[in-house]
Amino acid sequence: MPNNNLRVFEYLSDAAEWTPLVKLHKTVNKFPHADVFGKLEFTNPMGSVKDRIGRHLIRKAIAEGRLKPGDTLIENSSGNTAMGLAMMAVEYDLKCKIVVRSTTAKAKLDALRAVGAELILVDPSLPPEHPDSYNRKVYTILKQYPEYFFPDQHNNLDNNEAHYLTTGPEIWQQMSGKIDYVVAGIGTGGTLTGAAKYLKEQDTGIKVIAVDPVGSVFYDYFKTGKLVKPSGYLIEGLGDEELIKCVEFAYIDDIIQVTNEQAIKYARLLAKQEAILAGGSSGAALYGVVSLLESLPLHKPYRIVTVFSDSGNRYLSTIYNDDWLVEKGIDLQNV
Ligand SMILES: Cc1ncc(COP(=O)(O)O)c(C=O)c1O
Structure with missing residues (x-):
């Protein structure tokens, strides 16, 4: 495991890896049998997993x-x-x-x-x-302009390969190969399913849980095989209005659905209780971890990894702004 602090990079993009994995405390203290770790992807040079x-x-x-x-x-x-x-x-x-x-x-x-x-x-x-x-x-x-180059992050499996080659192996090493669940939001699906492919190759027992916003099509498609009509939601980066190739359902064991309110509430808790200032998709991921833990029997010490994809600095005028919440009709009281 390289010590990034001692490395000198040729290009800025070379520094886009080996993000810290940090144990969560107060946000998951209802579950003393679980150790939950968040991968801080906002420490990448341009501020996200991408x-x-x-x-x-x-x-x-x-x-x-x-x-x-x-x-x-x-x-x-x-x-x-x-x-x-x-x-x-x-x-x-x-x-x-x-x-x-x-x-x-x-x-x-x-x-x-x-x-x-x-x-x-x-x-x-x-x-x-x-x-x-x-x-x-x-x-x-x-x-x-057919001459333009279109990376096509939603359908180009090189997206997933990036995570197969970096995110997955990093998580495996940082967790010393002891992982029960990986929980993360899916947008293109590249992060979760690319890392999952690597992790399941190391240990077939690892369970992979996706988190999808209400309004996106992935949850219903996974549960029923049907495509529902999409509707709007406020969590940037997650979900989609149609199926895309990079969401490789074969690597997903279950999906949890999250509302705007749940994602925003948990992003704010992450900031207040762990000092991890992250975006709404990270709140969605933390909500996914908590609802998974609520559904599990309490008999064994689970080790869970989640991914905090980007920084809350980008959302100070939205999900961290009370006036914006009122404007959008978001009430966090009863979540
Ligand atoms: C903030 C944020 N979180 C999560 C994701 C989801 O990652 P992926 O596209 O790899 O599923 C994205 C993707 O754009 C994102 O921007």
């Missing part, structure tokens, strides 16, 4: 001759993959265009512009099949 895939998708494409300095890349992202790609665009002199929902937290949009990304804002209320929707806009642009 730096790992930014590096892998771009370096692999360059190595295979699919991309070269001076080219333009385009991706749809809730903001974090965009930051990882913007870092790679600087490293390889690429132009970086990002399709992003106009409701994305302002701090994320400002940060993207600061590192040179060009933003194409889309209306999040458009249905997924609309040519200008978040899911389709990139394809609409690619019709006009």
